[in-house]
Amino acid sequence: MVRKITLAEIAEEAGVSKQTVSRVINNNPDVAIATRKRVQEIIDRLDYQPNVLARRLSARQTFTIGLISSNLHHIGPRSSFVAIDRDADAAGYRVLPYFLHTDDPVDPESHIRALMAHQPDAIIWEIARTWDEPVRIESPNLLSKIPIITMEYNLLGVPSVLDVGQQESARQIVHHLFDEGYKHVGIIGGPSHWQVAKRRFAGWREALSERGITFDERQIAYGDWSVESGAKGVAQLLDQFQEMDAVFACNDQMALGALSILNERGICIPDEMGVVGYDDMPECAFFWPPLTTVHQPFDTYGSILVHKAIEMIESNVKYGTFEAPEMTVIRPEIVIRRSSRKRL
Amino acid sequence: MVRKITLAEIAEEAGVSKQTVSRVINNNPDVAIATRKRVQEIIDRLDYQPNVLARRLSARQTFTIGLISSNLHHIGPRSSFVAIDRDADAAGYRVLPYFLHTDDPVDPESHIRALMAHQPDAIIWEIARTWDEPVRIESPNLLSKIPIITMEYNLLGVPSVLDVGQQESARQIVHHLFDEGYKHVGIIGGPSHWQVAKRRFAGWREALSERGITFDERQIAYGDWSVESGAKGVAQLLDQFQEMDAVFACNDQMALGALSILNERGICIPDEMGVVGYDDMPECAFFWPPLTTVHQPFDTYGSILVHKAIEMIESNVKYGTFEAPEMTVIRPEIVIRRSSRKRL
DNA sequence: CTGAAAGCGCTTACAG
DNA sequence: CTGAAAGCGCTTACAG
Numbered sequence: 001m002v003r004k005i006t007l008a009e010i011a012e013e014a015g016v017s018k019q020t021v022s023r024v025i026n027n028n029p030d031v032a033i034a035t036r037k038r039v040q041e042i043i044d045r046l047d048y049q050p051n052v053l054a055r056r057l058s059a060r061q062t063f064t065i066g067l068i069s070s071n072l073h074h075i076g077p078r079s080s081f082v083a084i085d086r087d088a089d090a091a092g093y094r095v096l097p098y099f100l101h102t103d104d105p106v107d108p109e110s111h112i113r114a115l116m117a118h119q120p121d122a123i124i125w126e127i128a129r130t131w132d133e134p135v136r137i138e139s140p141n142l143l144s145k146i147p148i149i150t151m152e153y154n155l156l157g158v159p160s161v162l163d164v165g166q167q168e169s170a171r172q173i174v175h176h177l178f179d180e181g182y183k184h185v186g187i188i189g190g191p192s193h194w195q196v197a198k199r200r201f202a203g204w205r206e207a208l209s210e211r212g213i214t215f216d217e218r219q220i221a222y223g224d225w226s227v228e229s230g231a232k233g234v235a236q237l238l239d240q241f242q243e244m245d246a247v248f249a250c251n252d253q254m255a256l257g258a259l260s261i262l263n264e265r266g267i268c269i270p271d272e273m274g275v276v277g278y279d280d281m282p283e284c285a286f287f288w289p290p291l292t293t294v295h296q297p298f299d300t301y302g303s304i305l306v307h308k309a310i311e312m313i314e315s316n317v318k319y320g321t322f323e324a325p326e327m328t329v330i331r332p333e334i335v336i337r338r339s340s341r342k343r344l
Numbered sequence: 345m346v347r348k349i350t351l352a353e354i355a356e357e358a359g360v361s362k363q364t365v366s367r368v369i370n371n372n373p374d375v376a377i378a379t380r381k382r383v384q385e386i387i388d389r390l391d392y393q394p395n396v397l398a399r400r401l402s403a404r405q406t407f408t409i410g411l412i413s414s415n416l417h418h419i420g421p422r423s424s425f426v427a428i429d430r431d432a433d434a435a436g437y438r439v440l441p442y443f444l445h446t447d448d449p450v451d452p453e454s455h456i457r458a459l460m461a462h463q464p465d466a467i468i469w470e471i472a473r474t475w476d477e478p479v480r481i482e483s484p485n486l487l488s489k490i491p492i493i494t495m496e497y498n499l500l501g502v503p504s505v506l507d508v509g510q511q512e513s514a515r516q517i518v519h520h521l522f523d524e525g526y527k528h529v530g531i532i533g534g535p536s537h538w539q540v541a542k543r544r545f546a547g548w549r550e551a552l553s554e555r556g557i558t559f560d561e562r563q564i565a566y567g568d569w570s571v572e573s574g575a576k577g578v579a580q581l582l583d584q585f586q587e588m589d590a591v592f593a594c595n596d597q598m599a600l601g602a603l604s605i606l607n608e609r610g611i612c613i614p615d616e617m618g619v620v621g622y623d624d625m626p627e628c629a630f631f632w633p634p635l636t637t638v639h640q641p642f643d644t645y646g647s648i649l650v651h652k653a654i655e656m657i658e659s660n661v662k663y664g665t666f667e668a669p670e671m672t673v674i675r676p677e678i679v680i681r682r683s684s685r686k687r688l
Numbered sequence: 689c690t691g692a693a694a695g696c697g698c699t700t701a702c703a704g
Numbered sequence: 705c706t707g708a709a710a711g712c713g714c715t716t717a718c719a720g
Contacts, residue, residue, distance in 0.1 A: 004489065006713060017691045022715065032689055047483060052461045053401045054713035058696045062397070072416060072426055082416055086445045097441065101430045117396045139391060145348065227630045253627070260630035283597070286571045286604035288632040350697055361707045366699065376705055398697035402712045 005048045013046070014039045025050050056119065061317060065309055066120035067097045068111050070127050074225060075252075075281045076196075076298055077126060080151075083302025084124065091310055096120055100127065108156050109137055112148065121316070122147040122309040125156060130195045147312035147322050149305065152195065159324030161308040162301060165331040166196050169294045170203025171210075173276050173334045174248055176292070178211055180342040182246035182274045186219045188233035188258065190250045200250045200278060219244070223254045230257025238265075246274035246340070252281045255291055259339070263288065274340040290337035297330065304328050349392045357390070358383045369394050400463065405661060409653055410464035411441045412455050414471050418569060419596070419625045420540075420642055421470060424495075427646025428468065435654055440464055444471065452500050453481055456492065465660070466491040466653040469500060474539045491656035491666050493649065496539065503668030505652040506645060509675040510540050513638045514547025515554075517620050517678045518592055520636070522555055524686040526590035526618045530563045532577035532602065534594045544594045544622060563588070567598045574601025582609075590618035590684070596625045599635055603683070607632065618684040634681035641674065648672050 007025075011018045016039060023031045024039045031039075042048075056062040065088055070077040081097065088095045098115055100106055106129060115123055125148060136157035137143055148158040177185050187204045190197030208215060218241040223229030230249050234257065237244055249255035255277030259269065267273050269289055277284065280295035308325045316322040351369075355362045360383060367375045368383045375383075386392075400406040409432055414421040425441065432439045442459050444450055450473060459467055469492060480501035481487055492502040496510075521529050531548045534541030552559060562585040567573030574593050578601065581588055593599035599621030603613065611617050613633055621628065624639035652669045660666040 004713095008713075018714080019691060019716090020689090023690090026715090030689060035689080047457075049457055049461045051401075051463060051713050053397050053406070053463055054696090055715075056696095057395075057397045057401055057698085058713080058715040060716090072422055078416055078422065082443070082445070085443055089445075099426070099429055101426070101433075113391075113393055117393045119395060119397055227627050231630065256627060256630050260632065260634075263632050283571050283600060283627070286575065286600050288604065288607050290604075348697095352697075362698080363700090363707060364705090367706090370699090374705060379705080395697050398712090399699075400712095401714085402697080402699040404700090 004051070005046050007048075007050065010039065010042055010046065010048055013042050061121055061313075062119045063093050064096050064118065064120045065093050065306065065313075066112075066115040066118065066123040067095050068108075068115065068123065068125050068127060069097060069099050070129075071101065072099065075279055076128075076296065079298030080126060080302035080305070083299045084126075084306050087303050087306040088310075091306070093121070093306075093310065108135060109139060112137065113139075116145070120146065121313045122149070124148075124305050124309055125150045125158065126305070128152070128195045130193050130198065147309060147316060149309060149312070149324070151301065151305065161325055161327055162304050163327050163329045164296070164301070165329070166199035167203040167206065169332040169334060170200040170248070170250075170278065171207045172203075173278070173292070173294055174204050174207035175210070176334060176336065177246045177248070177274050177276060177340060178207070180270075180274060180340055182340075182342060184219075184241070184243045184245050185274075186221070186234075186237040186241050186244045186247045188230055188237070188247060188249040188254050189220060189222045190254075191224050192222070197250060204248055216241075223250070223257075225251050225253055227253045227257040227260075230254025231261045232257070234258035234261045245272065246276075249275065249277050252277035252279045252284050252291060252293055255293070255339075256283075256287055259287055259289075259291070270338060270340055270342050274342055276340050280335055284335075285337060287339070289339045292337045292340035293335055294332045295335045296332050300330065348395070349390050351392075351394065354383065354386055354390065354392055357386050405465055405657075406463045407437050408440050408462065408464045409437050409650070409657075410456075410459040410462065410467040411439050412452075412459065412467065412469050412471060413441060413443050414473075415445065416443065419623055420472075420640065423642030424470060424646035424649070427643045428470075428650050431647050431650040432654075435650070437465070437650075437654065452479060453483060456481065457483075460489075464490065465657045466493070468492075468649050468653055469494045469502065470649070472496070472539045474537050474542065491653060491660060493653055493656070493668070495645065495649065505669055505671055506648050507671050507673045508640070508645070509673070510543035511547040511550065513676040513678060514544040514592070514594075514622065515551045516547075517622070517636070517638055518548050518551035519554070520678060520680065521590045521592070521618050521620060521684060522551070524614075524618060524684055526684075526686060528563070528585070528587045528589050529618075530565070530578075530581040530585050530588045530591045532574055532581070532591060532593040532598050533564065533566045534598075535568050536566065541594060548592055560585075567594070567601075569595050569597055571597045571601040571604075574598025575605050576601070578602035578605045589616065590620075593619065593621050596621035596623045596628050596635060596637055599637070599683075600627075600631055603631055603633075603635070614682060614684055614686050618686055620684050624679055628679075629681060631683070633683045636681045636684035637679055638676045639679045640676050644674065 011021045072078040085095045150160045189201050221233035221236045223233045277293040280293045284291040312322040355365045416422040429439045494504045533545050565577035565580045567577045621637040624637045628635040656666040
């Protein structure tokens with residue numbers, strides 16, 4: 001391996017001390033203009049690039065934000081991640097992502113510990129998983145050192161900085177179906193260990209009960225968020241819940257699967273069957289027919305997470321202490337398209 | 345900020361030298377069993393986690409692979425990235441991703457230089473962009489130190505390790521349309537600074553010329569890969585190329601946009617109009633009607649890139665030199681679904 | 689405005 | 705099997 005140029009060599013070449021070179025690369029104003037110019041020229045000529053590892057090791061801060069995130073194949077984690085990465089970059093931080101590649105049970109402590117070894121200034125926990133028993137991070141070592149924040153639900157004993165009204169918007173979209181004149185609303189739920197799946201399911205149940213409808217097991221199918229599972233789910237519902245005239249798929253992908261089966265069987269949407277989804281992925285407006293859904297501003301979620309994390313980091317650097325910022329509340333709105341317009 | 349436990353403290357506590365602790369955490373066999381046990385117990389009790397930065401700074405290797413990638417909103421870069429991250433993890437490497445968030449012109453040298461500051465063991469350049477004039481990495485400093493590989497096209501003067509037959513499969517899918525009896529095939533192309541867009545376009549043109557068809561500007565619309573642009577593109581084609589009876593959208597998203605407009609206008613697919621896409625994203629089989637497309641094994645692309653990179657890293661570590669591995673050739677296959685089955 | 693010294697937390701030869 | 709010394713490439717007080 002070819003050796004890389006070091007700060008010491010620049011200092012030597014310029015006939016100054018290492019600190020002076022350090023000041024130049026860090027834009028410290030306490031350098032004479034002539035000195036700065038001479039050093040900078042040598043840096044440029046030798047194509048010198050400071051070693052980030054060394055810099056991070058010796059400095060107080062690494063300007064790094066750890067992120068523990070779900071699989072990027074899902075629109076939510078993906079869109080939030082893109083926003084997190086972009087906004088962190090713009091603020092002078094690097095994101096250190098740690099992606100979970102399976103849907104297996106996760107052990108938050110071990111993941112956070114692994115990330116901690118990289119000395120991030122803060123950690124964002126972006127996994128929407130739920131556990132049968134409450135899970136909290138126990139090790140005080142882990143909690144006290146740097147800010148750790150979560151997306152929504154206070155699962156880990158760490159502050160959640162963002163409250164998304166999943167249940168409320170699910171409730172609203174189901175009410176919308178009733179308002180349109182549909183009577184028998186089935187649901188294709190998400191995997192039950194996802195917190196968001198539970199919330200959306202609860203919203204459906206709440207709307208039913210507000211309409212005085214008795215809860216019925218036949219109205220329920222479960223998917224795994226995938227298109228295939230939405231297709232299977234609607235087929236199962238058509239079979240076991242024959243009076244069904246509308247279906248709430250708990251994400252847009254599953255709604256697409258449902259649309260496909262319904263179209264295939266010649267069931268007319270929205271006249272004979274209403275279909276609604278959740279997320280408002282960019283494709284929704286181009287489904288056949290265009291899909292009514294709940295719009296989630298994932299981009300905003302990501303931005304909020306980064307900015308709260310940075311806020312906490314800066315407090316930590318300045319005062320040696322940090323506290324949870326105020327929780328931001330977001331209420332996703334429903335977007336009505338043709339798939340649910342029975343009255344038209 | 346609370347202090348973190350260091351190797352020195354473990355050594356002190358255990359009454360051994362730092363090297364011995366180092367040997368324990370690195371699973372070096374040259375440690376007496378009793379010593380190892382005692383040290384390990386203290387490590388566990390104090391919840392010690394070695395500082396990755398310090399380790400990387402002093403060791404020869406960082407076990408890090410730099411990645412320069414396009415926006416993850418596109419299925420290709422995203423799926424490949426997931427595979428790269430997963431396979432690198434499995435092999436004991438961390439991926440250091442650097443995502444481009446805009447579609448603006450990029451300067452490869454500056455991106456590679458920025459990544460280099462993190463001391464990766466190799467770099468994967470995963471941007472499919474093209475430049476008007478040939479772009480090569482000039483700085484010998486950049487090229488000689490660590491392996492840098494690209495996805496396909498030898499854009500940068502660095503080895504490309506994967507050859508995907510984009511043009512050939514585009515050609516095949518257009519021939520498939522002719523075989524089904526379609527006569528007038530329009531195209532919705534991708535942005536022209538994407539290498540893959542050029543290749544797919546060339547495949548379309550090649551098929552036309554093989555069928556003895558004269559090239560006609562009215563048959564062409566350009567999109568930007570998005571669903572919206574596919575919708576606009578097909579509307580434009582319907583307008584300017586009225587005899588059109590089939591359309592090749594250069595990715596599935598744009599094909600979805602096209603399907604939407606065609607359905608909207610009551611044009612029957614596949615009888616009156618054939619539609620084909622490119623990529624075979626998981627949703628394709630559930631479009632209305634299900635979409636004929638070219639299947640790209642993005643997952644495999646990612647795996648190949650990682651494994652070639654690791655191969656080169658290991659050669660570099662062992663022999664202090666590396667060379668470009670053999671290029672792997674992949675020929676994506678077409679997947680025929682209903683959107684193009686005129687003969688049915 | 690500039691520099692000599694110490695230190696960040698590890699690993700690498702080398703010696704025994 | 706174990707350890708004293710030097711070093712990775714920077715930054716941080718501190719002194720002048």
